[in-house]
Amino acid sequence: MDLIAVHISHRFGALEVLDDVSFTVGSGEVVAIVGPSGCGKSTLLSILGGLLQPSEGLAELRGTPPPDSRNPLTFVFQDFALLPWCTVEENVEFPLLHTGLGVPERRAVVDDALRRTSLSDFRRTYPKQLSGGMRQRVGIARALAVRPAILLMDEPLSALDSQTRELLMEDFIRLLADGSMGAVYVTHNLEEAVRLADRIVVLSRRPGRVREVVTILLTRGERGDIDARGKLLALHGDLWSLIREEAIDAEREVQHA
Amino acid sequence: MLERPNDPADAPQADGDIAPAPVKFRGAGFTPRAGRYSGWIALVLVIGLWQLAGSAGWVNPLFLPAPSAIADAIYKLALSGALWHHLSYSIMRIGTGWILGTIAGVIVGFAIGLSSLARGVGITFISALFPIPKIALLPLLILWLGIGEEPKIATIALGVFFSTAISVYSGVDAVPRNLIRMAQSFNVPFHAIVRRVIWPGALPSILAGFRITASVALLLVVSAEMIGAEFGIGAFVLQAGNLMQTDQLLAGVVILSLFGLGVGRLINLLETRLLHWR
Numbered sequence: 001m002d003l004i005a006v007h008i009s010h011r012f013g014a015l016e017v018l019d020d021v022s023f024t025v026g027s028g029e030v031v032a033i034v035g036p037s038g039c040g041k042s043t044l045l046s047i048l049g050g051l052l053q054p055s056e057g058l059a060e061l062r063g064t065p066p067p068d069s070r071n072p073l074t075f076v077f078q079d080f081a082l083l084p085w086c087t088v089e090e091n092v093e094f095p096l097l098h099t100g101l102g103v104p105e106r107r108a109v110v111d112d113a114l115r116r117t118s119l120s121d122f123r124r125t126y127p128k129q130l131s132g133g134m135r136q137r138v139g140i141a142r143a144l145a146v147r148p149a150i151l152l153m154d155e156p157l158s159a160l161d162s163q164t165r166e167l168l169m170e171d172f173i174r175l176l177a178d179g180s181m182g183a184v185y186v187t188h189n190l191e192e193a194v195r196l197a198d199r200i201v202v203l204s205r206r207p208g209r210v211r212e213v214v215t216i217l218l219t220r221g222e223r224g225d226i227d228a229r230g231k232l233l234a235l236h237g238d239l240w241s242l243i244r245e246e247a248i249d250a251e252r253e254v255q256h257a
Numbered sequence: 258m259l260e261r262p263n264d265p266a267d268a269p270q271a272d273g274d275i276a277p278a279p280v281k282f283r284g285a286g287f288t289p290r291a292g293r294y295s296g297w298i299a300l301v302l303v304i305g306l307w308q309l310a311g312s313a314g315w316v317n318p319l320f321l322p323a324p325s326a327i328a329d330a331i332y333k334l335a336l337s338g339a340l341w342h343h344l345s346y347s348i349m350r351i352g353t354g355w356i357l358g359t360i361a362g363v364i365v366g367f368a369i370g371l372s373s374l375a376r377g378v379g380i381t382f383i384s385a386l387f388p389i390p391k392i393a394l395l396p397l398l399i400l401w402l403g404i405g406e407e408p409k410i411a412t413i414a415l416g417v418f419f420s421t422a423i424s425v426y427s428g429v430d431a432v433p434r435n436l437i438r439m440a441q442s443f444n445v446p447f448h449a450i451v452r453r454v455i456w457p458g459a460l461p462s463i464l465a466g467f468r469i470t471a472s473v474a475l476l477l478v479v480s481a482e483m484i485g486a487e488f489g490i491g492a493f494v495l496q497a498g499n500l501m502q503t504d505q506l507l508a509g510v511v512i513l514s515l516f517g518l519g520v521g522r523l524i525n526l527l528e529t530r531l532l533h534w535r
Binding site: 049050051071073074075077079081083084085086094095097098126128146 | 457
């Protein structure tokens, strides 16, 4: 199943945020979206996931979703968006309550999602009792429970400390390894983009336009090799040189706003 | 390996003659905590002083009866059955008025919280009518509903309605939008979002509103009973005042206070049970 951004433009009142953005996320592909602050990355993700109507253009799905998918486009949120009055397992079960699944099936799906995210021992815990990293794991387990075709991840690691980010990045790499699930990964962190993505869409400063699409030819498995480190570092440098000037301009713009 | 001094004595010495001084603690205060027994001790002390003033004849018992005289009046009222008689009327009026006002307030509050049309119309009306002291409407309500229980109950229901509606729509507004967007992103239907996201999210504000409306109901029942009732705690307090039976008057006041405390405890229990996740 492919997700296609077709000439998407968006404005909030007089503020033009996105301008004619087009790209495709192929089946099982991980596409990172990077760009300077305020370039419309999160707005673009909301449009792709159907949470925001674009001023122009559209987000399109092509192909059939996997047969057991209950929500082909599924978000993983930056702030986790967990229901504080529900336990871990109730949070994971929440999107399944209206899918027509019976209680035993729901329980099996929840058990599987909790096991895949190493949360089985925390099923009766409330979100406030968990660390930020564990809360994001719950968010990931909830997303996995509906068997998405494409995960829409909006800076999922930005609210976490660096050690937790590293651990969760390993989880993402593991979960996306078999190619059964694609992802759109919005981030301002170039290192995360380089480690996880098959392609990186670089947006310009506001209004965000596609400035460049970079394909990473190494598999995610190969990126862990010492030999690959130099190439990735060079890629990181190239991306940063693409963004740097505009990031400085964008920061000044924010300060003057 | 990194080298670092293990012993403070090994640390680099300060300049010449300046002796080392411990860093002064500056982080005290601004964290008030009620002591477990301090409130009760203060209460006992005040009552003790009050009793002493009465027993020693420092104050005229007509103006301020001693706590023992008030306790005696309550005991006699309970024994005669008058206490339950008055109390049952007040509870019936409060209960009925509070339930009616709360049901209407919750419905209107949710409508304002969820619908643009209801918000446009409802907030204007509530802003205009909320500040009116509801007891001022009692004569009008008597004209409309006749002399009986209805106008008193309606006065209480009106008072409860506005505060409830405001606390409910404020609670709905306070539900984090990201939780609603999350539910929408999973295609959760509207009614389920209201039931599973908005209702529990608004509950803290709704229960805080209950605490306020319980006090409003108590205030209005006493006022309404003082204006036009034969029975009820308000009527009893007024009669006792007219007859200069200040021990009975204060007995009524103590009963009202205990009633308010009881309702407060009940709401505490509800909060503990329903908001345990906080």
